[in-house]
Amino acid sequence: MKARWMPVLGGALTALAVWGLFTLSAALPAGGYGLRFAEPLAAAQAQALEQAAAQQGVDLALWREEDARLTTPLGRSAGVRLVYTTGSPALCFPVEYVRGTAPGAAQADGCAVSTALADALFGSRDVTGLTLDLPGGARTITGVLQGEAPLALCPAGSGAGWTGAELGRVPSGDPRGAARQLLQSAGLGQGAQYLPYGTLKGILAALGWLPVAAAALLLAVRLWQSLPLRRGGRALAGFALALALALALPALLGALPRWLIPGRWADAAFWHGLGDTLAETLNTFLHLPGTARDGLLARTLLGAAACLAALPAGLLLAFAAARKQNR
Template sequence: MAKINKQVSSLILLLLLVICWSGNLTLRQRLTGLSGDVSVRYVEGAGVSPAQVSRAVRYGKEDGNDSFPELTLWREKRNQPLSDGTFRSGIADVLEFFGDGGSLMPVSMSRGSLPAKGDFQGCAVSKDVAQSLWGSGDVLGKTLVYNGVSYTVRGVFEGCKNLVFVQGGADDEDLYPALLLTFTEGGSNMVEDARNFMTRYSLPIGDILDMSLLLWLVNFLSALPAAVLVIWLVYRLLRQCFRLRFTPLLFIAFLVLAGGAIFLSAWAGNLMGLPQNLIPTKWSDFDYWGKLFQNSSNSLGTALRLSLTARDMQVWSAALTGTLLSVTGAVLSVPMVRRLRARSLNGLGLGCGIWFAAAFGASLFSGAVGGVSQNRGFWLAVPAILISLYAVGLFESHLTFNEKGGIG
């Protein structure tokens, strides 16, 4: 009975770790799409109009600017009355944008797509808005009436409640209070790049937000379960090395084994290398990290000071939830591996097989709800640790056998 209870608890730990790790990586990928750009915010009554953006794009083409960023304007209007043009009506938040709506707020489309740039007669609705107005999710081609204007539904999306996307017109002179710049090549100082770009093309400059520091922190924390496992493995290996310090040949042999185990586990855990945005673009750019930290920390402070938009709420929700899942996964990782640790080759194969099966199931579920494929660390970190522990266990059992046989 005790053995069955141990197996059940081991399986529960494994499933919880898989869920936390997979969920964290999915949220990290979503945050990557939300935080890899530079956004500009304006005070009430100020902003940039689609007409200004259209002129800047035209001037950029005339200049032959190959690194011209993608520009997307947006504004949010809460609790707006909507109707289907007949007798049904409802209330929803409306995100009016000009440019690429997908870069503003990545959503999982169940049908159709977001209205393309220039499609100022098209809209996209969340699934609950479609159910509220038409009683169905199959509403492509239906007419939505908002602010006295009729729009044709181009797509239905999931993941956001009571939200409607509406594309603005290229000649619109109305000011939008938020601008998103997506640079084709990330520079060492995207805040400065954004300011120089806006000055060059006569666009007003507001509060410029670069969330790359937040993205780096979330990327770092997403590797926390694998990092904890590798650190724990290093600790166990150092203890064994200390025991063998007076036997040089065994010490050297174990050191080679330990080095291979650490290298394999670190590689499998995807812990090697620096994130691309932390690598200086110039050999002599000694101020790179200082500027990056200063600009990013200032941007985080500004973002916390400004009123939260729906996009901001997605960013912070993904960051906080992903951090919680990553920390929980790190706490669960060592107890799970200790329970799953194999004493035989068959046990090692079974343990690795159980992990791969659970990881495959989580990957399928993530894909079904609009997630992404998981990285190498998610798939290989635990099997690599199990293999390393098995190899170390064989070495230790050999030492024990020799000691008992008087050969040590």
């Protein structure tokens, strides 16, 4: 009985891991990039960054966070993390909304609250249209976002103190180069940390496709072996398949990101530089600041780690069961 359930368990675990990788990949923005600044930006630096982003056609949302304590006229109170943003709040904080929508970028009198904050202050999630007294004045709640921590997302005008930035529509060929050029154009070339959401999205999707491609290849081999072809027909079919793969190769190589340039694969310095960049990026992901915004990314990374742990376990169970059946 135990041996009978091993392939089922292995297949289910593998399918769950693949589904999780695809789901996590789909939640990340394709052309997204994050920046974390070593020091809060001055007003002039923020303005220069906004101008550089507009010139390069890149969407930009600057943000900062602070803690506060809110009390309603009914006496309910809760500690809250306030996320102020200039630019698109949806770009700054990409989450699911259970009620309403995110406030507009220029809606300085609007805000969105998390489900945890709505429950704590109002005892209900049907709070769109209500007024909430926040530091700086009253704001109208436009939406309720999914969140387990008390949080309010508030558009703000340009100013100082921004500690992070979210970029949209970053060129996919060389996103890191585009982000670096943006910072240099604004005079901010030093001290920033880079978070390549688009690259992470591609890596998670590629890891999800690996077992799918392996299963498809195994199925193709089995079908190939079962074809009732003579030696000449099998050779002709093999030649046609090889020709199709050769014709598709330029398109496959063209789909690779610019930072993985095939023409430089023989250059040891290229691999050394790529390794340094990957190590720096991994270190940044593993040492994210304790902000509400980076908490979203941390949960994505934990989910990816769980999927990557489940994937080989499921494959090993399925492979072990297949070997026992073939004996």
